Amino acid sequence: MRAALTRDGILFRSILVTLLAFALVGFATLAYTVQTARSAAEEQSRVRLEQLLDTVQSTLRVACFVKDQELAREVASGLLSNTEVLRVTIHEGDNQLIDLQRRRTARPDAANALERSIHSPFIEGDVIGRVRLVPDPEAIAGQVRAEIIERSLQLTWQLTLIAGAMVVTLLFFVIQPISAISTELHRMDPTAGDRLQIPAGHAKTEIGRLVRDVNALAGRLVHALDEEHALRLQREIDERKYHAIFDNAESGIFIVDRDGRLASWNPALARLFGIVVSEQAGGSMRLDALRWDKPEIIAELLDHAFTARQPSTREACLERTDGSRCWLDIVLSPVGDELLQGIAHDISELKAAEATARRQALIDPLTGLANRAGLEQHLSNAIRQQHRQPGAGFTLIYIDLDRFRLIIEGIGVSAGDEILRAVAGRLGTTVKHNDMLARLSADIFAVILLALHDDETIGRVTERIMAALNQPYLVDGSPVQLSASLGVTRFPDDGNDAPSLLRNAELACDKAKAGGGQRSEFFDPALAEAAEQRRHMENDLRQALREQQFELFFQPIVDIAAGRVAGAEALIRWRHPERGLVPPDRFIPLIEQSGLIDGLGLWVLDDACRQLAEWQRAGRPHYLSINVSGRQIPHGLPPAAVAEALARHGIPASRLALEITEGILLANIGEAQAWLQAVQALGVRVYLDDFGTGYSSLSYLNRFPLDTLKIDRSFVQDMATGNNAHSLVIAIVAMARSVGLQVVAEGVETAGQLEILSAIGCQYAQGYYLSRPVTAADFPEVASEIDRRLATPGA
């Protein structure tokens, strides 16, 4: 309670404010009272005087009427007996009847004088005199004073009463509860479950609400404290856990600040960095002050991690204080407060393994030379070098051993590897030590001649290489002869990048090989152009195969003795949508090279069988021969596929003939033989085409199962009675007959040639004299026409 009365207490303040307010109200009220009391007093005085005059009016009238001074004096004295009247003056007409004043000393207040006319008592409206009363100002002043005193007293006790009531109210309804709550709050321990009591009678007041709010707040605070406590416990556990991880981790873990100073680190990092533990106390270790191979990497890493605000990784090589070196993978992640958390792994072994792998990836294990990747890298380096420092350029030589595959087949793979190693050794002796050697694939090598550009020198080098490689190699004591084709490209004339240099060198080498091998060719842009054209053509052919732009034409083959058409040779044509009909010699070589030949061959087989089936249905007993390329044997046209096609179209195998060339027999004797036997076992006949142009070895006729020879058109066309060609044809026919082979003469263009062949005893003929190749639609007509023509000799 005493506390409530201190200067800062609510009670004290309230009382002060109330008193001030009341003083203000009191003064204002009194001021108003002073102001109004006077006029009210004057007004009241006037009213009273008026009433006073009313009481003496009739006497005054009479007095004036009769001008009776005595009577007037009597009336005036009577009026003066009223204390409020100071002076009375009565006039009759213009004559003053009487003028009486109470105290001569007092100054009459003329302003407030009351004057009234006096009428005749007998004639209304007849004014016969006037009376004038002057009120006594002292009397009025006294009244005013009394009034003010009374009002002041009244106001004082009223205000005192109200103030007292307020103080009591405040004390009992506000201050006492609050101080009780305050005392309780001081004693209260919320965590022990203490809560405030609502003061009696305050259950529904603001005090009650306040107490409830405080209690609720205390509850929430206690709850929050409990949670915080639990969290802190959990955090301590976590921290111990993380500390264990930190201490026991294999990786180096550390904290580094913006300046590169290491704030803390774990034992693993100390081991990695070779830091002595006591240095940790100093805390002045700087990450970038360690002996890095490239300190700028660390500076850049720090900078990047801080500016990018995300984890950054670098690999760096560190030299430890003990002199050992190790590769570290360092990851820095921002953790706020201008700090980075770092993790360092020892990647020395990984680096070493990587270097080995990289080396191995670039090196050919057999010869120890660079492989293709190594060459390409070296080329790129050389090109970059040239760009940085333009010089004389350099030269790339592409070396392909001629017919190396055939040799391998003959001597075996391991002997081949021996030879390749020897080739690598010999190449090494032909170039300078800073030139580069590479083995690109099995029998392909390459040389980069640095700072060498003029054709003459290059020519000397290629001669030297060829000469070196041309020396016999001793395999198991017997000499093996090798030759090589070389393609030469020069940077920057023949190509600006490694792939084009390599491609162009290969093109040049292909040209050398096409020229027979054992030679070198410089790259010629025309080669690239031709290659480009070939690529175009190849695309066209692929499309042609997809869109079935190919078509079979048929050239009749005549049984000379019987004088009628026995069969036909199927010849492929390409009906190009823009270029029209393309002859086979324009696209077959490319088809063979590109590997499209297999697809085309199967299509030809299928289409021929379809045609045979059609003829069969039409009652035509003709056979049909199709050309088979050496590339189709043995896998491009497997005997099973032939059997399947025949079966699918329901054709006897004897109706189909396959024409092969000598090259097939030469290329792979074993495979060719097996394939021929399989085909013949089906009942399909085999023709040897273009007989007489190549080796025309008679041993073939013995070794390979053949049915028919086709004498090359050159013999037939040159044939005249008695000449060499004539004799050769006679000999071939005779020989064939002797080994049981039939003969077809190709290129018959005149009736004379047909007669000669008939005379010789050649069984079959084919050529323009009989018919050009025709479409399937025209064939029946052409065949009938030939039959008619041959039936009438001399036509």
Next chain:
Amino acid sequence: MPTRLFFLLLLLANCPTVDAEPVVVVAAQQATERLSREEVANIFLGRYRALASGLPAQPIDQPPASALRSAFYQQLVNKDTASINAYWSRLHFSGKATPPLQTTEENEVIRQLLSIPGGIAYVERKQVDQRMRIVFEFMPRVTHESRVNP
């Protein structure tokens, strides 16, 4: 009030039952010719006691109980006899003003009028003769009127 008074007078004048018709007269030899109602009232109620001629006037009242007296004051100042008596009673003690000369009988009025210099009295109209002159009448005769206001 004067208007109402006027109507009342008019009523009285036309009423045949009113036989008392006082007129104010003076002795014929007096110089006074005419008096206003106000002059009459002033003289009879003690305000002035002088005539226009300068002579002091002596008003003479009819006997207190006479109907004429009552009618006179009633018509003159609209007061009944009691009021007039009270008036004079008040003045009697304090003032110098004196009431009109009191008579005891009707005949005495004319006698006093003729005998007292400056005498002035009110009589019934029919009592007026050559010895006296009418100086004020409440209801002038029509003849008089026609004569006075042609």
